Amino acid sequence: xxxxVLGIFGLIIIALAAYGYKISARTAEDFMLGGxxxxxxxxxxxxxxxxxxxxxxxxxxxxxxxxxxxxxFFVWGSVAGFAGLYMFLGPRLWALAKLNRFLSPVEALSExxxxxxxxxxxxxxxxxxxxxxxxVQPLGVGRGFxxxxxxxxWVGAVYTATLLVFLVLLGGMRIVAWVNIFLGTVxxxxxxxxxxxxxAVLFPEGGLAEAxxxxxxxxxxxxxxxxxxxxxxxxxxxGTFLVGLLAFSWPHITIGAMTARDKNLFKWFPLxxxxxxxxxxxxxxxxxxxxxxxxxxxxxxxxxEADRIVQTIIQTYLPAWFGVFxxxxxxxxxxxxxxxxxxxxxxxxxxxxxxxxxxPDATDEQITTIARWSVIGIVVASLAVTAAVExxxxxxxxxxxxxxxxVPGFAQWGPALVGGLLWKRGTKQGxxxxxxxxTLYLVLGLIITGPDGSRFLLxxxxxxxxxxxxxILVYIVVSLVTPRMDAQTEAIFFDEVEDFLLTETNT
Amino acid sequence: xxxxxxxxPGKIYxxxxxxxxxxLAAAAFTGVMDTPEGAAPTLVLGWxxxxxxxxxxxxxxxxxAYLVYFFFFWPYR
Numbered sequence: 001x002x003x004x005v006l007g008i009f010g011l012i013i014i015a016l017a018a019y020g021y022k023i024s025a026r027t028a029e030d031f032m033l034g035g036x037x038x039x040x041x042x043x044x045x046x047x048x049x050x051x052x053x054x055x056x057x058x059x060x061x062x063x064x065x066x067x068x069x070x071x072x073f074f075v076w077g078s079v080a081g082f083a084g085l086y087m088f089l090g091p092r093l094w095a096l097a098k099l100n101r102f103l104s105p106v107e108a109l110s111e112x113x114x115x116x117x118x119x120x121x122x123x124x125x126x127x128x129x130x131x132x133x134x135x136v137q138p139l140g141v142g143r144g145f146x147x148x149x150x151x152x153x154w155v156g157a158v159y160t161a162t163l164l165v166f167l168v169l170l171g172g173m174r175i176v177a178w179v180n181i182f183l184g185t186v187x188x189x190x191x192x193x194x195x196x197x198x199x200a201v202l203f204p205e206g207g208l209a210e211a212x213x214x215x216x217x218x219x220x221x222x223x224x225x226x227x228x229x230x231x232x233x234x235x236x237x238x239g240t241f242l243v244g245l246l247a248f249s250w251p252h253i254t255i256g257a258m259t260a261r262d263k264n265l266f267k268w269f270p271l272x273x274x275x276x277x278x279x280x281x282x283x284x285x286x287x288x289x290x291x292x293x294x295x296x297x298x299x300x301x302x303x304x305e306a307d308r309i310v311q312t313i314i315q316t317y318l319p320a321w322f323g324v325f326x327x328x329x330x331x332x333x334x335x336x337x338x339x340x341x342x343x344x345x346x347x348x349x350x351x352x353x354x355x356x357x358x359x360p361d362a363t364d365e366q367i368t369t370i371a372r373w374s375v376i377g378i379v380v381a382s383l384a385v386t387a388a389v390e391x392x393x394x395x396x397x398x399x400x401x402x403x404x405x406x407v408p409g410f411a412q413w414g415p416a417l418v419g420g421l422l423w424k425r426g427t428k429q430g431x432x433x434x435x436x437x438x439t440l441y442l443v444l445g446l447i448i449t450g451p452d453g454s455r456f457l458l459x460x461x462x463x464x465x466x467x468x469x470x471x472i473l474v475y476i477v478v479s480l481v482t483p484r485m486d487a488q489t490e491a492i493f494f495d496e497v498e499d500f501l502l503t504e505t506n507t
Numbered sequence: 508x509x510x511x512x513x514x515x516p517g518k519i520y521x522x523x524x525x526x527x528x529x530x531l532a533a534a535a536f537t538g539v540m541d542t543p544e545g546a547a548p549t550l551v552l553g554w555x556x557x558x559x560x561x562x563x564x565x566x567x568x569x570x571x572a573y574l575v576y577f578f579f580f581w582p583y584r
Binding site: 069070072073075076079080083087088089091092206207208209211212213216220221223224225226234237238241263266267270271274275278279283286287290291421422494498501502 | 508509510511524528531532535536538540541542547548549550552553554556557558559561562563565566569570573574577578581582583584
């Protein structure tokens with residue numbers, strides 16, 4: 001029965017993708033950016049559920065459960081980071097891309113800096129950090145499958161990967177955005193519904209206050225910083241917040257700004273992010289991980305078990321059929337994120353690497369075909385993450401993968417992105433040197449560890465703390481000592497954009 | 508961002524956002540979210556822990572500042 005329901009759920013997604021293929025315009029712009037027609041409501045679901053991966057069901061509550069509420073500062077930083085992207089960078093990136101028909105943010109930057117080398121460097125760097133993160137999503141679903149049905153981890157992972165391939169291959173960016181409304185609704189219903197139901201069943205007298213009182217009586221250190229293991233010191237709390245702020249540089253989020261229908265979107269979008277994202281959505285997994293789970297099931301210390309704590313509670317205390325519905329929610333969360341990441345990755349491969357370097361005269365049809373085929377390749381590569389975990393080679397802590405590897409990796413193109421859009425003095429030499437130095441430092445810092453596992457090259461700090469300032473410093477210094485951009489480039493990338501934004505009428 | 512830096516309301520807006528971040532850091536470093544020795548953790552309304560309360564306050568400041576600036580002063584509105 002469980003498998004039948006999950007099969008039907010998968011067929012709905014495939015049907016939506018097929019419909020998307022039927023209505024698509026068959027152009028590269030339509031496939032990659034949804035024809036630049038995404039409005040504010042669709043954009044909200046698109047972006048919120050592009051970032052609300054299975055991490056919000058497993059990694060986030062799991063970390064809160066183990067280390068206390070200090071980890072929530074990653075969310076506060078992220079909310080500000082997402083809003084900041086749409087308030088500060090989005091309008092310029094959107095206008096620039098619309099005026100010059102750019103299809104990826106990397107393409108826009110390579111033209112801004114007049115450098116093909118930068119285009120390749122940024123593409124490869126982003127792909128290197130985004131593909132493993134795509135793989136984390138099937139892994140999360142595989143874990144859910146395993147817990148619910150008893151089937152091996154790889155079954156759920158392959159199920160997710162198959163849906164992803166169909167969705168992205170057929171639908172393109174527009175349908176990925178629209179399907180996120182469906183997927184997001186399923187996920188929120190499952191996450192919020194399970195929370196309300198569990199609290200009603202197990203804490204009928206006082207609700208959340210009763211749950212919090214129970215935790216306060218048995219493990220009060222779980223309700224404040226620095227947490228039960230004294231992990232979240234003030235430095236780490238604020239560092240976690242700063243890492244969250246870098247959400248503007250997540251490439252699959254950045255590209256969302258380029259799909260906007262008009263500039264009016266940038267005026268309204270932050271409202272939804274603050275109210276529905278900041279006050280509502282992220283509070284649900286927070287309450288799950290920091291109050292409800294510790295009150296119901298205290299004493300778990302294993303990281304993988306903590307990652308599964310919400311699902312374990314749901315399966316233990318709620319009817320079996322609801323467990324299937326919740327797993328559908330997790331699948332929805334995983335697919336909504338991975339699909340956007342896959343879109344971004346395929347655009348980088350097709351538009352920035354293949355067309356940008358090897359086939360500059362490729363037609364729209366050729367580029368779209370290459371993008372579609374690259375989706376399959378990227379999914380296969382990302383499944384290596386699942387295989388690594390199955391073989392016992394991988395790190396299972398999902399929360400740490402996102403915040404310790406992917407986010408610092410994404411951050412390395414941040415200075416080139418921000419400088420390219422806002423700072424006229426930024427140069428290609430500065431952008432190349434900063435990206436290369438920052439990325440190399442990060443990779444070496446993560447790989448070379450001491451006998452006790454300490455990351456001494458990173459001074460045992462969060463990877464983004466030492467690497468990003470080095471990146472920024474290199475960008476500024478090298479830019480200042482190299483020739484500034486020519487007048488024509490400045491006119492295209494600054495003057496024309498500003499004039500356009502001032503005069504453009506909303507549609 | 509360049510358009511925001513280019514006029515006084517924009518500078519005030521950015522200053523408010525910056526102050527909210529500094530305030531958040533100050534709250535973290537002054538131990539507002541910690542439980543004093545021998546005391547019970549602070550729970551607003553019986554269930555809201557201090558990291559949640561501070562985060563809500565932070566988002567509220569950004570929300571109000573954004574509403575005022577983007578709907579009345581943003582050059583591209």
